[in-house]
Amino acid sequence: xxxxxxxxxxxAKRGEVIEIRALISHPMxxxxxxxxxxxxxxxxxxxxxSCAYNGEEIFRADFFPAVAxxxxxSFTTLASASGTLSFTWVSDTGETQTETRPITVE
Amino acid sequence: MAGQRDASRREVLAGGGGxxxxxxxxxxxxxxxxxxxxxxxxxxxAEVRRxxxxxxxxxxVESGNSVPVSVSVDSPMTAADHVKRIxxxxxxxPLPDVARFHLGPRAGRAVVATRVRLADSQTVTAIAELSDxxxxxxxxxxxxxxxxxxxx
Amino acid sequence: xxVRLSRMHRFAVAMFVFAAIxxxxxxxxxxxxxxxxxxxxxxxxxxxxxxxxxxxxSRAMQSDDTANPGMLTxxxxxxxxxxxxxxxxxxxxxxxxxxxxxxxxVAARHPAYSPAQQRPITLEERINLCRAGQQKAAPxxxxxxxxxxxxxxxxxxxxxxxxxxxxxxxxxPFVDEGRQLFAQRQGQLNLSCAACHTDHRGGRLxxxxxxxxxxxxxxxxxxxxxxxxxxxxxxxxxxxGVRAEPYEYGSPELANLELYLMWRARGLxxxxxxxxx
Numbered sequence: 001x002x003x004x005x006x007x008x009x010x011x012a013k014r015g016e017v018i019e020i021r022a023l024i025s026h027p028m029x030x031x032x033x034x035x036x037x038x039x040x041x042x043x044x045x046x047x048x049x050s051c052a053y054n055g056e057e058i059f060r061a062d063f064f065p066a067v068a069x070x071x072x073x074s075f076t077t078l079a080s081a082s083g084t085l086s087f088t089w090v091s092d093t094g095e096t097q098t099e100t101r102p103i104t105v106e
Numbered sequence: 107m108a109g110q111r112d113a114s115r116r117e118v119l120a121g122g123g124g125x126x127x128x129x130x131x132x133x134x135x136x137x138x139x140x141x142x143x144x145x146x147x148x149x150x151x152a153e154v155r156r157x158x159x160x161x162x163x164x165x166x167v168e169s170g171n172s173v174p175v176s177v178s179v180d181s182p183m184t185a186a187d188h189v190k191r192i193x194x195x196x197x198x199x200p201l202p203d204v205a206r207f208h209l210g211p212r213a214g215r216a217v218v219a220t221r222v223r224l225a226d227s228q229t230v231t232a233i234a235e236l237s238d239x240x241x242x243x244x245x246x247x248x249x250x251x252x253x254x255x256x257x258x
Numbered sequence: 259x260x261v262r263l264s265r266m267h268r269f270a271v272a273m274f275v276f277a278a279i280x281x282x283x284x285x286x287x288x289x290x291x292x293x294x295x296x297x298x299x300x301x302x303x304x305x306x307x308x309x310x311x312x313x314x315x316s317r318a319m320q321s322d323d324t325a326n327p328g329m330l331t332x333x334x335x336x337x338x339x340x341x342x343x344x345x346x347x348x349x350x351x352x353x354x355x356x357x358x359x360x361x362x363x364v365a366a367r368h369p370a371y372s373p374a375q376q377r378p379i380t381l382e383e384r385i386n387l388c389r390a391g392q393q394k395a396a397p398x399x400x401x402x403x404x405x406x407x408x409x410x411x412x413x414x415x416x417x418x419x420x421x422x423x424x425x426x427x428x429x430x431p432f433v434d435e436g437r438q439l440f441a442q443r444q445g446q447l448n449l450s451c452a453a454c455h456t457d458h459r460g461g462r463l464x465x466x467x468x469x470x471x472x473x474x475x476x477x478x479x480x481x482x483x484x485x486x487x488x489x490x491x492x493x494x495x496x497x498x499g500v501r502a503e504p505y506e507y508g509s510p511e512l513a514n515l516e517l518y519l520m521w522r523a524r525g526l527x528x529x530x531x532x533x534x535x
Contacts, residue, residue, distance in 0.1 A: 017214030
């Protein structure tokens with residue numbers, strides 16, 4: 001499990017636009033970087049990041065090798081109801097990692 | 107610079123003359139063609155117009171390894187009128203695609219941010235697809251300086 | 259690939275240009291002052307963290323705990339703090355409890371004199387001595403995610419506290435050793451640390467401002483590395499930069515240099531985990 005940092009407000013008013021920030025540890029090996037012997041280190045990146053709000057996808061990002069190591073993304077969503085925000089990262093080899101955060105909406 | 111480009115390519119991006127001109131700022135034809143092809147894959151046959159998109163990226167950057175980028179689009183983000191996707195393209199990276207973001211009316215606002223790698227000083231382009239099928243862009247030049255005492 | 263080549267090429271050109279400029283500057287200064295060494299100390303009022311020499315974007319990255327990649331290393335350390343190790347399955351937490359309380363101030367006064375070792379030791383060495391002595395576990399390798407994590411986690415507990423390392427009597431001879439290392443010319447480019455970081459502080463090298471070189475935020479996330487690294491990694495980069503053979507990780511030279519650098523920075527607040535280009 002890679003370390004991840006997620007910033008979500010714990011509470012929000014209904015209809016408020018909230019900002020979400022997510023950062024995960026990953027080298028995002030581009031496939032264009034040579035090692036000490038000069039051979040290219042094979043590509044190994046996170047390909048997709050998505051956020052679901054009470055089960056419904058509200059945001060998705062497709063990453064290419066040009067996304068910086070330890071990929072960071074910031075986006076917004078309307079605070080619609082109390083419940084759970086889930087964050088999923090999928091690598092180019094199919095590995096997934098999901099983190100969740102609760103949210104209270106008045 | 108734009109005058110050196112094929113007339114046919116300019117027709118293909120008819121109306122997006124600003125975008126073609128911006129992408130034409132660069133030495134190698136191959137790079138610009140690759141970038142245009144990647145943009146094509148995102149926009150299809152649609153015309154790409156300048157405006158409504160604001161690409162926020164520092165003009166001068168200390169390290170090409172991690173460049174903060176923010177894209178915001180002027181849009182009410184309602185069911186009838188919203189941003190569907192935002193894509194980032196570079197001109198001189200080995201691959202022109204950088205990232206694509208999928209939004210929708212639940213976003214509330216059309217603003218995304220991330221950090222990208224830039225292989226060299228170059229032009230970065232952000233293109234947004236709106237719910238009415240139109241495409242809008244903003245292009246900026248970035249200069250990369252080199253941190254001294256690198257490891258290599 | 260092309261990325262690596264162009265960077266190396268530009269780095270070589272940059273160092274060449276800098277060397278050329280420096281030779282000219284040195285000739286001018288030597289002629290003007292007739293001095294052999296210009297390595298004086300920076301006054302306490304003029305101490306300036308490299309944080310201020312960065313772009314606003316990099317400063318913002320450091321200041322936001324959810325955008326700072328160094329915080330991922332701190333998280334790693336937080337998990338390791340509670341992880342049992344060695345035959346008796348003891349974790350750091352078993353002896354030291356809540357790090358926020360017990361580790362507060364520790365990094366700010368390291369490297370610290372160790373009576374057992376009869377010399378100042380760095381925080382990494384301190385952690386490894388605990389692992390061997392108290393946990394009876396294998397030491398952690400330099401620059402391993404585990405050692406970086408624990409060091410970053412412990413150092414993070416001193417964030418905001420002023421650096422106090424090297425201020426005691428027993429450390430004095432080792433601070434002097436470090437000062438000599440800082441002031442001596444080395445490498446094919448025949449430059450001392452002081453030549454850039456004291457004498458040319460605030461100047462520019464390859465388009466970037468020359469910081470005073472205070473180790474206020476280690477272990478830190480260096481954009482150049484695309485990862486977190488220790489002060490010793492950075493010092494070895496500097497030595498490679500002047501084309502000198504770097505001292506080994508864990509060497510007494512690097513420990514003394516670390517001690518001198520922290521003493522030179524005393525009063526500045528710790529920033530761990532910092533972000534630097």
